[in-house]
Amino acid sequence: xxxGIKTIGLLAVLLCGPAFAIMAASPEDTGQxxxxxxxxxxxxxxxxxxxxxxxxxxxMVAFTIQTPDLFKGLSVGERIAVRLDDQGRAVxxxxxxxxxxxxxxxxxxxxxxxxxxxxxxxxxP
Numbered sequence: 353x354x355x356g357i358k359t360i361g362l363l364a365v366l367l368c369g370p371a372f373a374i375m376a377a378s379p380e381d382t383g384q385x386x387x388x389x390x391x392x393x394x395x396x397x398x399x400x401x402x403x404x405x406x407x408x409x410x411x412m413v414a415f416t417i418q419t420p421d422l423f424k425g426l427s428v429g430e431r432i433a434v435r436l437d438d439q440g441r442a443v444x445x446x447x448x449x450x451x452x453x454x455x456x457x458x459x460x461x462x463x464x465x466x467x468x469x470x471x472x473x474x475x476x477p
Contacts, residue, residue: 385438389413390448393430396423403442405434415442 391407401417415436417423422445426432435444 386435386443388433388435389415390433391431393426393428393432396426396428398423405432415440417442 389405389407391405391413393403394406394412395402395404397403398417398420401420403415403417403423405413405415407413413436415434416439418441422442426445426447431448433446433448434442435446437443
């Protein structure tokens with residue numbers, strides 16, 4: 353039973369991940385080009401007004417800070433999403449809990465496995 357719950361949970365994360373990525377990547381109507389970077393806060397130096405995020409794909413993204421209050425209460429090691437303008441300045445900071453996972457390239461390689469304790473579907477080979 354626990355395996356079935358884990359499988360369902362994993363499927364929910366994998367299927368919902370692209371939807372979260374689309375929502376996070378769509379820029380708000382601010383009149384300037386923006387994009388969202390999601391990952392782990394690696395550096396935060398308010399005296400230099402700069403920081404760095406390590407994305408889920410292990411890329412480091414540097415940004416500058418114009419409004420230090422955006423980072424109030426945050427510390428290195430936390431997962432965040434930062435909306436950056438076209439100059440690399442942080443314009444919005446959001447806490448995040450789910451990592452962005454790449455979409456699997458193949459779905460058909462796995463045989464159908466019934467959930468533990470359930471009857472297999474007789475229509476499947």
